[in-house]
Amino acid sequence: MIKQYLRPKSLDEALAFKAKYGDDAVYIAGGARLNAAPTQNEREVAVSLSALDLKGCEKTTRGWEIGALTTLQTLVDHPELPEGLREAAALVYSRNVRNQCTLGGEIAAGLPHCLIVPALLAMDARIEITEGFGNVKVQSVAEYQNGLITKIIVPAEVYACFNQKVSKSAADLPIVNASFVVHRSHEGVESYAVALSGSSLPVSMIPVETSVSAFLTNDISRQDLEKAVSNAVSCDSDFRASAEYKQEVSGVLVASMVEAYKVKGQ
Known part of the structure; x- marks a missing residue:
């Protein structure tokens, strides 16, 4: 049960809060997974990411670079993203849930029934994570639980x-x-x-x-x-x-x- 809600204004401040409270703290974006059974959070300190600039989709030489706080509905509505990625996001049936769920949050939740992670895995998408972990594969994110996902990269290939x-x-x-x-x-x-x-x-x-x-x-x-x-x-x-x-x-x-x-x- 969340007893303390922190709202950092920068990425560095968010990391500092997580370092201070350790395993008692959890990052929270839309809260769709942390506040709902069967994935409800048991930690007491929530570090909100809502004020951080981690949204948006941009096409670069590496492919599509997507901010971790970009919602699934934003992906569905983006006309230039790969059609298959938009379709995978749309597999989450409720528009209300899609407006609440973030792409980074879906990956970090590590749920066995996640609807968009299989597409990202098959796409060989990469993730940028803080705390010195750098660029890792989607499937490797479970090894970096203390890091914060900042960006997802869908390859141009x-x-x-x-x-x-x-x-x-x-x-x-x-x-x-x-x-x-x-x-x-x-x-x-x-x-x-x-x-x-x-x-x-x-x-x-x-x-x-x-x-x-x-x-x-x-x-x-x-x-x-x-x-x-x-x-x-x-x-x-x-x-x-x-x-x-x-x-x-x-x-x-x-x-x-x-x-x-x-x-x-x-």
Whole structure:
């Protein structure tokens, strides 16, 4: 339960507050995850980031650089961002929640059912973190809990991104959430990445690039691709679905996205 609310006016002041109160303090942006079950915060000191200049989207030579306090709704509404990133943000059903959730907060929360992190993982997005950690991969953020995310960088090589989820209702946590990303170099060389998450499925990359490539070149069937993805997924049963169901659905979702890219003409 939060008993003390601090509102620093600068990044240095925010870091100083966190250093002072240590594990008793937590950074808070929109508060969508810290104030709601099942991720409600138990710490007593909240260090608000609302006054910090960590918002906005800018295209640079590195790709798209997005401030950590940029809301998911801002991503959805931004016409120039990669379409797949906007679609991933829109998977969060409620517009009210999207207006409250920040991109940095979604990453920092580290939830197994996060809807946008799989897309960022598959995009090979990087994160800038304070406290000397510098530039790290999205999946590495759990190792830097004392640092503060300031920026997310989506590489310029992202050519296409597809997202799909299965849930019991539009507003429910996803049983399985999948993202498929195509990276294309300046020379036209393509590489592929798949990431998954779910209600009890850790957000993770799935090593199926060889199978994806084989399907796109008609060397294997869609059924073979589905099987390869299902075999690569590690998950647990929970009250929403069995592990076997999640594995099967993962294969179907990924194969559907890869097929959509294939039909689109690559």
